[in-house]
Amino acid sequence: MMLTALSGSDDSAGMDFINSQSTGTQQEQVQATDNEVKTSLTRHGVAGTAVRNRLLVLLSLFSLYLIWGGTYLAMRIGLEGFPPFILSGIRFLVAGSILYTFLRVRGSPTPRRSQWIGATLVGALLLVGGNGGVIFAEQWVASGLAALAIAAVPLWAALFSGLFGRWPTRLEWFGLGLGFIGVVLLNLENGLSANILGAVALFIAPISWAFGSIWSQHLPLPKGLMASAAQMLAGGCLLMLLSLVVGERMTAVPGVWPLLALAFLVIFGSLIAFSAYGYLLSHVRPALATSYAYVNPVVAVGLGVGLAGEHISLLGLLAMLTILSGVGLVSLGKGRL
Numbered sequence: 001m002m003l004t005a006l007s008g009s010d011d012s013a014g015m016d017f018i019n020s021q022s023t024g025t026q027q028e029q030v031q032a033t034d035n036e037v038k039t040s041l042t043r044h045g046v047a048g049t050a051v052r053n054r055l056l057v058l059l060s061l062f063s064l065y066l067i068w069g070g071t072y073l074a075m076r077i078g079l080e081g082f083p084p085f086i087l088s089g090i091r092f093l094v095a096g097s098i099l100y101t102f103l104r105v106r107g108s109p110t111p112r113r114s115q116w117i118g119a120t121l122v123g124a125l126l127l128v129g130g131n132g133g134v135i136f137a138e139q140w141v142a143s144g145l146a147a148l149a150i151a152a153v154p155l156w157a158a159l160f161s162g163l164f165g166r167w168p169t170r171l172e173w174f175g176l177g178l179g180f181i182g183v184v185l186l187n188l189e190n191g192l193s194a195n196i197l198g199a200v201a202l203f204i205a206p207i208s209w210a211f212g213s214i215w216s217q218h219l220p221l222p223k224g225l226m227a228s229a230a231q232m233l234a235g236g237c238l239l240m241l242l243s244l245v246v247g248e249r250m251t252a253v254p255g256v257w258p259l260l261a262l263a264f265l266v267i268f269g270s271l272i273a274f275s276a277y278g279y280l281l282s283h284v285r286p287a288l289a290t291s292y293a294y295v296n297p298v299v300a301v302g303l304g305v306g307l308a309g310e311h312i313s314l315l316g317l318l319a320m321l322t323i324l325s326g327v328g329l330v331s332l333g334k335g336r337l
Contacts, residue, residue, distance in 0.1 A: 057284060060276035063268075064292035069299025071269040072143035073307060074261040075135045081258025083248035084135045089239030091262060092127055095270030096232030103226050111222040111230050118219035119230035120238075125212025127235030128242065133205030137198040144312050147300030149202035151323045154290040155179040156210035161286060164218060171329055179326025185319035213290065216281055228278040232270060293327050 078087045104110070111119065134146050155176050158168050168176060183203075221227040254262075280289040297320055301312055312320075 053283065056279065060280050061288075061292070063273050063276045064280070065295040066299060067268045067273040068292055069147070069296040070303060071265060071273070072134070072138070072147045072296075072300040073303045074264045074269065076138050076143040076304075078258050078261035078265065079135070079139060081252075081254025082262070083243060083250070084139060085132060085239050085243035085246065086248050086250065087262065087265075088127070088132055088135050089236050089243055091236070091265045091270055092123075092131075092232040092239065093236030095266045095274070096229050096234075096236055098266075099225060099271060099275065100229040100233060103224075103229055108222075108224070108226050111226060112220075114220045115222045115227075116230060116234070118216075118221045119227060120234040121219060122212050122216045122221070123231040123233075123235030124238055125208045125215070126231065128238050129208025130205050130212065131209075131235075132239055132242070133201040133208065137201040137205070140195040140198040141202065142304055142312070144297070144301035144304040145316060146202060147297040148316065148320050148323060149183070150206050150209070151293040151297050151320070151327060152179055152183050152206045153210045153213070154286075154293050154327045155323075156207050157214055157286050157290050160211050160214040164214065171332060175326045175329025175332075177326070178329065179323050182319050182322030182324075182326055185315060185322060210290070213281060214286060217286075225275050225278070227282075228275040231278070232274065291327075293324075297324070 075087070082090070134150060137149075138146050158172050158176060162168065216227075222230055277289065301320070305312065
């Protein structure tokens with residue numbers, strides 16, 4: 001009887017051990033399955049985020065290539081009803097107010113004091129020195145020539161990157177030299193040499209825009225689109241202040257076309273394209289973010305010639321090809337880093 005009891009006890013213990021082992025194995029299998037599912041979901045999530053980011057980059061580049069190419073002609077038309085700094089100031093104040101209000105309603109935090117200071121510095125360089133210089137020059141210079149001058153932005157951006165520890169490579173230096181020759185040729189164009197103020201403004205504008213673009217990556221700025229909103233508000237205020245300093249006045253009620261041009265600049269040139277530029281500066285390398293310089297001159301020249309009766313000489317075309325060749329070499333050089 002004792003042997004039977006012991007045997008039954010051993011069988012029961014054996015069964016309990018087997019059951020416990022089986023339960024442990026099942027738990028491990030379930031845990032492994034859960035881990036696989038979590039890993040799969042994580043991979044799909046990362047892949048989905050990468051696809052969304054890539055799509056946003058492509059859409060942002062597309063908007064810069066086409067929309068900003070058209071803003072040069074829009075500014076030229078807007079100048080028929082507005083003084084330059086008032087036109088630019090209204091553009092960015094309205095666009096910045098709309099975007100800021102929308103973001104605050106959506107729950108975005110108010111920028112901190114240090115972020116407002118950073119946004120003001122960037123807004124001064126991009127919108128006052130950069131955009132303000134272009135629209136000031138377009139009082140005398142064709143919109144296509146203004147776009148060609150801004151094509152030098154990637155060249156200056158490559159130089160200013162060196163101030164933050166990333167000096168140009170040999171290929172980039174060659175591209176910079178070629179681009180500088182193109183800028184010299186552009187300033188020999190009749191449309192520029194005829195007016196010294198326009199030439200100086202178009203020389204300073206790409207320098208200011210490029211330095212602001214590079215410096216913005218090292219300044220405290222609000223996150224996301226709030227950075228663009230703050231920069232437009234600050235830049236718009238500075239432009240309106242500048243208009244008061246230089247004594248600009250509205251002498252008549254603007255016509256339909258200048259008002260439509262202003263609406264285009266607010267909605268497409270600022271709310272869409274400038275916000276897209278801010279997104280690119282924080283997500284891709286500066287060479288790609290400023291690559292709109294390849295297409296903008298072609299779009300601007302085409303629109304100016306086709307819609308505004310502007311003309312560009314053989315020297316202007318040569319300058320365009322030289323500048324864009326330099327920009328291309330700079331971008332290739334950056335791609336090898």
